[in-house]
Amino acid sequence: MTTRPLSIGIDVGSTTVKTVLMDPGADEILRSDYERHEGKQLGKVLELLRALEKAFPEVSSNGTRAFVTGSGAAALEECIGAKFVQEVNAVALAVERLHPQVGSVVELGGQDAKIIIFKDDPSTGGKKKIPTMNDKCAGGTGAVLDKIGAKLGIPPTELAKQGYDGLKLHHVAGKCGVFAETDINSLQLVGIPTDQLMASLFDAIVGQNLSVLTRGHTLRPHVLLLGGPNTFIRGMAEAWKANIPPIWEERDVYVPEGVDPASLIYVPDNAQFFAAIGAVEYGKSEDADIGRYAGLAGLERAVERGGGEARAVVAAGLSRSPEELAEFKERYRSIPFVPATFRAGQRVRAYLGLDGGSTSTKGVLLAEDARVLSKAYRLSGGNPIEDTKEIIAKLRTSVEGQGAFLDVVGFGVTGYAKDVLKDVFGADVAIVETVAHTSSALHFYDEVDVICDVGGQDIKIMILRDGQVKDFKLNTQCSAGNGYFLQSTAQSLGVAVEDYADVAFRADSMPLFGYGCAVFLQSDIVNFQRQGWTPEQIMAGLAAVLPKNIWLYVAQIPNLARLGTRFVLQGGTQHNLAAVKAQVDFIRDRFEGKDVEPEIVVHQHCGESGAIGAAIEAMRVQADRPATDFIGLDQTAATTYTTTTDERTRCHFCKNECLRTFIDVRVACAGGDGSSNGRPSNGRSSNGTSTDADDDSGSAVPLAADARRLIVGNSCEKGLVEKVDDMRVIKAQLDATTRDTPNLVDVAARHAFRSFSPPSVADPPDPWAFTAARRRRQRLVDARKDLRIGMPKVLAMYTAAPLFRTYFESLGVQTRNIVFSDTTSQALYREGAKRGAIDPCYPSKLAIPHVHNLVHVKHAKKPLDIIFFPMVDDVPSVMEAALGHRICPTITATPEATRAAFMKETDLFAQKGIRFMNTFVNIGQPELFERQMYEAFEDVLGVTAAENRRAIQAGLDAQDAFGDQQRALTREELKRLEREDRIGIVLLGRPYHADQGINHEILGQFQKLGYPIFTPTSLPIDDDVLEPLFGDEVRAGIIADPLDVRDVWKNAYSENSNWKLWAAKFAARHPNLIALEVNSFRCGHDAPIFSVIEGIVEVSGTPLFCFKDLDENKPSGSIKIRIETIHYFLKRFRERIVAGEGVARELVPQAARPRVQPLPMLQPARGPSGPTGSRESVRTRAAVREESWDATTTRAGHPPFRPLQGGPGGSLHRGHHAFPDRGRSRPDLHVVQGRDLGAGRALGPDGQLRRDAGLLLRRRGQRRVVPPGPVLQRGDPEPDPVGVRGLRGWDGLHRGEPDST
């Protein structure tokens, strides 16, 4: 027993409690404990302190002091009389005391990550600490490890043994546990072993911390690794040791000769206790009466009453009263499903639907009248083929167990594994999940406005209008709000998921969770537990936050009422009535104050809606086919397979070097069950992934004679085959498609950086170079031909590269000496991002990696003299009447932040002999621009004012040529689209979205599907093109010019926003274009125009699809779903265009008609020669339309189709809907809004409906004629000869001569 005063250090983290008892005088640790608190922080502290008091009774008597630190420590201050110390400060103190030689510290905690860099401070002679912490994201922390470890089923003891060295690494997103889990899922499915997955995760976490958390600082040796994950998991320490030394080498960090750099990175003794030790160390500098340990009485009271903090944030329970709850339960109680019964010997013809989801697999059998006969469900076992076999076996048993025979007449699959399943089992159709869920909801419910499907990991919200899918939202960036979170929370609280609702409904009050990241919800749970909230209250609170996460955080739709009134809730999470109650209440609340009530139903087969949708699609497709492709029930049961993923399966056909997986499937010969044709699929399957075992190709992985090979895990089509010849065939097909389908985004990305071969504008050699100044200038002029200038291929360079390149070339800089950085790639980003000190939008973050590429790759290859990265403030523009033509301030300022990143610790540019020039330029103000360039380059290139002026003119000419070239291409393609009634996609994005590293090659994938892609600035601006689209509005005075966007956006000062808005207007008015909006995460300029674009495009009935919040992580899975969904809808949309006024064709089998209501938008029209119409008929309609356009433009001043103000869906209405008063600019007409019509009615000033001359309506290539009708007086009931409700979405309402076409 010691008589000296002791000190207790307590570190209460998000997952563990650490305590140390120290003799501060001797710096001796007398006792230490480290335990997980499982959410009961105070309880665990009490337990540990009791043990401590028992072992050291003097603690309670001899003036012991206590110091607490950690995220959960604040509550302890009062309870035990301790003093709180911020954890980074505590760790720093401990490090300075115990390891003064250390240069940096990396501490990973449960939910936070900290880095402290110690630098010598010459001003004080001491050390300066640069601490950084993660701010809003738990990515790169122990939480991610825990999450993935649990996912892979690795027990904590095994997790600690996972290694890193010598293991193969795969790409895993380290930014967020959610992304990491997605990547791990995919890798797991292709058979990557667990140890490689974990090593990849360690690598990702280390990479994430090095690129973000260091804020661009260099971790200086020695590096101390602290915190639970670093201390206990072998692979984490190994990953740090592998990743830090290369950075030291690159940045010339001094490491003593003969010393292995990895040996300077280590885990010290007591690494897990450093914060607690540091807290005690802090106490040494405090007065002796600070932090006097007050014993356990206060803590015991706090634990007894359930927490030390007031429950400030509180709400009533999930229901207002027992009566209300009873009423809710009555209304939303699930009707138990009763499987169909069959007679012995009955032959049951049924459609099989299967949904291979990420967490579970669901299957259904649908009768020919679309009744659900039976269902099957299983949690995913990690292998979709096995899961499917089991599901089909269950379904078979449900029929054949009764003595009947199952005859599968059609088979549809959906879910992430649909393509593999289609190939293995011979499904007739594989449809994307969004389509399947929509189809299923519309099968059971009429006039649905919104479908909200909440599954295990996915959230899908489909927004419909008039029975057509108008938009959909997927949780591409975040999984907050999914059912898996509720389930795992319930389990961690010891409640079975089936009992969730019953438990949650018991709570009469609940804590209010802040909606958002699931990882932070987890920390909220810990906090609320600490405050004494009971499990049922926490579960109620979590259920209540679910709809907020769905609607506000993921979908970002606060105003639900604008979506419509009929909501269908589906997905497995709806089995949880607590979640349903919260959803219903949330939706109802959002309608408060509106004059309508929402109607909310839960899908009667909410868990299997995807499978049902797949079966319905199979039903639709099979109507026109003689037999199913399904391999048969016996064959399914007998199917075996082997998977191979190793170096032999790696694809070498492109630089991606994908590690593919070969699945060799053996299907037994056709059995005698008679349930299907039993034939294996032949040749290449629908997605081209299958190869028959008929070759002796010399594959590195031999294929058994009776097996077929599926190849998965490839990132492009070339990886679908093994032989070079086969690849060439595929490539030739791809090339043919891309040749036939221009992608202007790609064109812009390539051409912007090409030489325009300008003529020289340089002065001839100066014959009078006798003065020093002239000789000096002549030297500079002579040096131009050898001068090498590097420019980063990033941000405004996608706009201005032709200008600057031509400027230099025209002055005599050699074309080959103008060097751009490489195109953005993951590798380029990872290499250079470590210098970044901030976390702005991804496009801006790319600037540092691109300059890094110039310095470390291009300069290393052949020295660069200058890196030119101009700060572009504004640009020249053809947009009319805009307030300004400014570039985004982030783009303007990025070169400055980039410069700082390379000059921060040492001036790297000076070291490398490179001059970094970030000239500030106002390209949009020619005189000023000329001055700015002259001042910048007078002493660099020796330019004279006249030379400078000529070079700038040459640059601007090149810039114009760059634009004209693209517009010419688009113009031709638009004509072709119109001729062929095809659809083109207008990219609503910013110039840098042409960077394939930013757009994640999404647009290229659409191009491969046959859609030409146009950028906003590639859209033609010729009068003959603009006249039909904007002419009426110009004449009506709504806009001053076709290139005026002020009618929709008054704050038109941002050039790229203006183009985006104008392109939206263009797409909304052009019958063959649809809009695709892309947006980068954190874009401050996009945020205010999202709804404006929606308003412009959607009100016209033009499809608008979005890829929002793109960043450095490429969520391939959700991108794929989105593209497939969009492609599906566009195919249907095109069929409508082609069909013109054709009558919809019923595709559903006659027998199913009474029950099945197929998606209206899935109905291709019945043309004269089939669903897609004949080429001749297409040409005829196109010709007619062209004639009408010609008439419009030739009869100047008297266009045949003059607009009526605010007609249903009319162009005027679309254009100025945000500013309805503008519609009054035509004195003879004014707008009356008809709520039910979704559009205005056209009335003359006399109150008469202007119908006397007849109406011509146009919509997407269709035209519809309303004959002259009676003149109506205001207030008269309006006859509706054309069915005004049916007019929503028509492209224009024009008044003119009746047209018989």
Added chain:
Amino acid sequence: MNLDFFLGLITAFDIADVLNQFTYQIRAYEVEPGAVDAVTSTVVDDLHRVIKERDIFELEDHWTRIFVGTRLETIARYVAKIRHLTTSEQFTGAMEAARRAYDEIELDPFRVRPIVKVIGEFWAQTTEGAGNFHIHRFLEREGAEVYVDRTLFTRLSWLLHQHKSQARDRKGLLGGESRWKHYTAYYKKLGILTLAERILRRENKRLLDAMGGTLHEMVPHALMERLARPYWNWRTTSGESHMEIAENIYYHTHHLCHMVLSVKPFTCMPSTQSDGVQARVMEDYPGMIFLPIETSGDGEVIAHSRVQMALGGARNKARKEMADVLAASRWTLDDMKAYAADHPRITRASYKVPHHPGVVGRAANLALHVSSLLDARPEAVSTGRGG
């Protein structure tokens, strides 16, 4: 809206800014919690009344009415109104009354408080609420003296400076105009903007003086521009960026704060970029504590923790500074407190403690000041070490 409206508006901004800064300067030292807020509540009501019932100059009521009806009427009206504003005592008088009210509050300025200068995006640094995680009150709870900017006034004068700079950049670019017309317009613009700048500075100074002169004068934007120039091109017309860098350097090098906290909402475009440059600034100014935080979204707990982290360093600086002052003084802290008790005016809110070179904290500066006052006493005999 007329000139009276705008003059009233600008005056209200000026008063609000000065009052806001003054209350933050003293709140950290109030002996009775809430005392400053209670007085502020009354003061604001009084000032509101004064502004509302302010005396407005009318040309017609003065001898200058001779200009009424002439071509010079508008100019005369404007000049006279501005002259009236700049010479009137009505607002300075009201501020002096406010100062007297604050002087009644008992303060303990010997408390060692790290001074945290709050800068950043305009809205985030100005707002006091959930929009910036209640950062001002959080800092005060953590034992800091918060040093806020005179945000509105700073912004106004920045706009004037920016216009002047832009005009200079374009000087000589005729753009099709005649040379005479161009230069006339240029010098006219420059003259008006310079005059406006000077009036703003003068008016602000008058109010500062009325409050006792304890607050730092407005820093000229030309100086700010020079400070930021090695790091940031001021031509990026988003004020937060170059001002943030300049303020960080200015307040650090002038020993006016222990730490600079920059607050900004999520995705603030220029402010985030300037943070990248601040990393370089910090390398060049050892000892500088600068922390940028995003104050929107879902990271309040972690944002507060990060502030606590940086505040630990600032607190250490403040303590060390006070310890150094006491160590170098002949007098003990008790001596100084005793002297202050005998001379209560030196602990009053509006008492101007001289700022000593290299010393930041209010307590340390006061200790030095009192120490010199004690030294200056003829009977300078210490009861402590100095004795």
